Amino acid sequence: MKYLSTRGHPDRKRFCEILLEGLAPDGGLYLPEHYPLVDDATLARWRGLPYADLAFEILALYIDDIPADDLRALCRKTYTAEVFGTPEIVPLKQLEPGLYLEALSNGPTLAFKDMAMQLLGNLFEYELARRGEELNILGATSGDTGSAAEYAMRGKKGVRVFMTSPHGRMSPFQQAQMFSLQDENIHNLAIRGVFDDCQDIVKAVSNDLAFKRQWRIGTVNSINWARLVAQVVYYFAGYFQATRGNDERVSFTVPSGNFGNICAGHVARMMGLPIDRLVAATNENDVLDEFFRTGVYRVRGSADTFETSSPSMDISKASNFERFVFDLLDRDAAQVRALFGDALATQGRFDLSARLPLARERFGFASGRSTHADRVATIRDAWQRWQTMVDTHTADGLKVAQAHRQPGVPMIVLETALPIKFAATIVEALGREPLRPRRFEGIELLPKRVTVLPADVQQVKDYIAAHSC
Numbered sequence: 001m002k003y004l005s006t007r008g009h010p011d012r013k014r015f016c017e018i019l020l021e022g023l024a025p026d027g028g029l030y031l032p033e034h035y036p037l038v039d040d041a042t043l044a045r046w047r048g049l050p051y052a053d054l055a056f057e058i059l060a061l062y063i064d065d066i067p068a069d070d071l072r073a074l075c076r077k078t079y080t081a082e083v084f085g086t087p088e089i090v091p092l093k094q095l096e097p098g099l100y101l102e103a104l105s106n107g108p109t110l111a112f113k114d115m116a117m118q119l120l121g122n123l124f125e126y127e128l129a130r131r132g133e134e135l136n137i138l139g140a141t142s143g144d145t146g147s148a149a150e151y152a153m154r155g156k157k158g159v160r161v162f163m164t165s166p167h168g169r170m171s172p173f174q175q176a177q178m179f180s181l182q183d184e185n186i187h188n189l190a191i192r193g194v195f196d197d198c199q200d201i202v203k204a205v206s207n208d209l210a211f212k213r214q215w216r217i218g219t220v221n222s223i224n225w226a227r228l229v230a231q232v233v234y235y236f237a238g239y240f241q242a243t244r245g246n247d248e249r250v251s252f253t254v255p256s257g258n259f260g261n262i263c264a265g266h267v268a269r270m271m272g273l274p275i276d277r278l279v280a281a282t283n284e285n286d287v288l289d290e291f292f293r294t295g296v297y298r299v300r301g302s303a304d305t306f307e308t309s310s311p312s313m314d315i316s317k318a319s320n321f322e323r324f325v326f327d328l329l330d331r332d333a334a335q336v337r338a339l340f341g342d343a344l345a346t347q348g349r350f351d352l353s354a355r356l357p358l359a360r361e362r363f364g365f366a367s368g369r370s371t372h373a374d375r376v377a378t379i380r381d382a383w384q385r386w387q388t389m390v391d392t393h394t395a396d397g398l399k400v401a402q403a404h405r406q407p408g409v410p411m412i413v414l415e416t417a418l419p420i421k422f423a424a425t426i427v428e429a430l431g432r433e434p435l436r437p438r439r440f441e442g443i444e445l446l447p448k449r450v451t452v453l454p455a456d457v458q459q460v461k462d463y464i465a466a467h468s469c
């Protein structure tokens with residue numbers, strides 16, 4: 001399998017070449033040259049597989065530059081009951097007939113990003129050892145991504161993580177999760193500033209090509225194809241749990257921000273998984289809902305980007321969306337370049353309303369929007385009706401899913417985080433503290449390993465140089 005850029009760069013690359021890269025050289029995103037089709041006999045065979053072996057079968061269709069035995073071993077090392085809490089890895093819970101929650105957040109940091117990031121950690125370690133190279137991962141986080149990256153890379157050979165976060169602005173639980181890590185290859189940098197300052201620092205360092213090359217700086221952001229393809233697996237696993245045979249169809253509702261999670265659902269559907277609807281649920285930051293309602297994609301400025309109680313979906317633009325648009329435009333790279341390179345840069349928007357029927361009918365997309373009041377009501381409702389406590393992001397999904405249910409088609413809502421990560425809204429909705437998994441009891445009291453720095457690019461660079469080898 002070769003990979004191409006959504007903006008038409010002539011190079012074709014293999015999986016391990018793009019594994020450690022971010023964007024393609026022309027600013028596009030990498031996609032496989034085609035989506036492998038899965039026939040009925042293969043689906044039937046996969047139905048009985050343990051999660052790790054299912055992951056291997058799917059990844060092997062996209063990765064031909066890692067020997068099969070090594071890839072299978074990497075999958076089995078990643079997806080274990082010890083790390084993900086249950087033998088099913090992503091157990092399905094029926095709320096009522098036809099409505100399910102698929103649990104993606106029982107990994108080390110209690111959010112679905114662990115599903116992909118844990119595999120990425122093992123892939124990075126494997127590939128760096130094979131090349132005899134090292135990598136310094138630099139990132140900015142306001143919560144979920146940074147902790148998922150740190151728990152995936154902790155103790156890994158050849159990898160160091162430098163994670164900036166806004167000093168004193170993450171929830172006490174999130175700070176404890178990250179700062180209690182004592183691994184030598186994990187560096188928490190609390191920046192005196194806000195999240196945007198952290199992002200600006202990462203950008204400034206990445207734009208200094210000489211520094212970047214000298215200190216082998218890399219990232220683990222959500223546009224990484226390896227993260228996306230790892231997420232394809234749980235759409236298959238959810239489908240197999242909700243159905244008895246491959247003649248049945250299901251729909252998925254996905255709490256969405258950067259469009260990474262639901263884009264994996266799109267890939268699964270393109271491979272032939274019998275998915276009826278893919279419903280994108282947004283919060284008040286409704287860039288995606290607006291597109292699937294009107295066909296207009298309009299990125300937001302920071303003044304129009306709201307801080308909500310489902311913060312991991314507070315986005316101004318959806319960084320993976322370009323991948324879907326590429327398929328929607330029949331893979332016309334020149335048109336993608338015109339839209340994402342030119343129209344967004346000059347007008348901040350583009351109009352694909354002529355293609356909207358195709359997005360809905362051929363690609364199965366639908367959408368909906370949820371607000372803080374909806375979240376609170378949904379959390380309360382789920383607790384009363386099904387004795388199930390959901391987090392704020394999953395609540396957005398559950399709220400939107402209800403409006404898109406169809407008779408005879410099971411609706412699976414992806415649970416993207418556990419309530420303990422967003423305790424304040426749970427208390428507001430239920431008047432009680434959220435459930436806390438036993439391994440996190442007392443985590444706020446553990447010793448913290450963090451360095452506080454001013455919002456100053458040079459000081460961050462100096463820190464990296466002093467702590468790399």
Ligand SMILES: *Cc1c(COP(=O)(O)O)cnc(C)c1O
Binds near residue numbers: 112113145222312
């Ligand atoms: C990252 C995240 C999302 C959004 O996922 P995307 O892939 O960016 O669409 C939703 N919920 C939670 C809890 C997250 O951490």
